[in-house]
Amino acid sequence: MIDLSLMKGIRVDPVRRTAWVEPGVTWNELDRETQAFGLATTGGTVSHTGVAGLTLGGGIGWLMAKHGLACDNLLSVDIVTATGELLKASETENSDLFWAIRGGGGNFGIVNHLDADDSQLRTRAAYGDNYERLVAIKNKYDPTNFFRLNNNIAPTGD
Numbered sequence: 001m002i003d004l005s006l007m008k009g010i011r012v013d014p015v016r017r018t019a020w021v022e023p024g025v026t027w028n029e030l031d032r033e034t035q036a037f038g039l040a041t042t043g044g045t046v047s048h049t050g051v052a053g054l055t056l057g058g059g060i061g062w063l064m065a066k067h068g069l070a071c072d073n074l075l076s077v078d079i080v081t082a083t084g085e086l087l088k089a090s091e092t093e094n095s096d097l098f099w100a101i102r103g104g105g106g107n108f109g110i111v112n113h114l115d116a117d118d119s120q121l122r123t124r125a126a127y128g129d130n131y132e133r134l135v136a137i138k139n140k141y142d143p144t145n146f147f148r149l150n151n152n153i154a155p156t157g158d
């Protein structure tokens with residue numbers, strides 16, 4: 001048994017709209033920190049479940065219809081593999097591992113921090129090739145970003 005429950009660190013970056021979370025954090029603890037900035041990500045329906053286990057298992061919850069599974073909002077993790085290696089896994093680094101842990105749970109290593117997001121990178125990825133065109137239209141019709149959504153297209157594109 002590896003007990004990570006004392007690892008309670010949380011850092012919210014309101015500008016990037018991301019949260020850095022250690023694996024002992026539960027959803028009520030993360031929600032309390034993000035809500036101070038009017039931010040949220042998909043979590044479970046019961047507040048005392050863990051952010052790590054739920055996210056690595058996929059994670060269904062209240063915001064899922066709008067923002068996808070908890071694991072869809074994951075940007076990167078630091079993970080210790082069975083051989084004792086500490087790796088970062090993200091879309092660009094060890095991307096096979098990053099794919100596997102988003103649903104494959106604790107099969108591949110111990111995650112010792114998670115970076116979850118509602119950032120422009122994720123919005124850019126969601127809109128794909130249309131993103132630059134949407135930014136130009138946003139800039140034309142809503143240059144002050146009055147309609148700021150969670151999946152926000154920023155008028156400046158960043």
Ligand SMILES: Cc1cc2nc3c(=O)[nH]c(=O)nc-3n(C[C@H](O)[C@H](O)[C@H](O)COP(=O)(O)OP(=O)(O)OC[C@H]3O[C@@H](n4cnc5c(N)ncnc54)[C@H](O)[C@@H]3O)c2cc1C
Nearest residue numbers: 023044045046049050052053054059060105106109110111
């Ligand atoms: C009361 C209750 C309500 C629930 N509601 C929901 C819900 O609304 N939506 C939903 O999707 N699921 C829900 N679940 C299921 C829940 O997502 C899983 O039980 C999840 O594994 C809980 O994670 P944990 O971190 O709390 O548990 P833990 O017991 O700490 O972890 C469970 C397993 O997750 C893996 N794991 C946990 N942390 C790590 C880590 N840091 N690195 C690697 N592997 C890790 C391990 O395999 C571990 O054995 C619920 C469960 C309960 C008990």
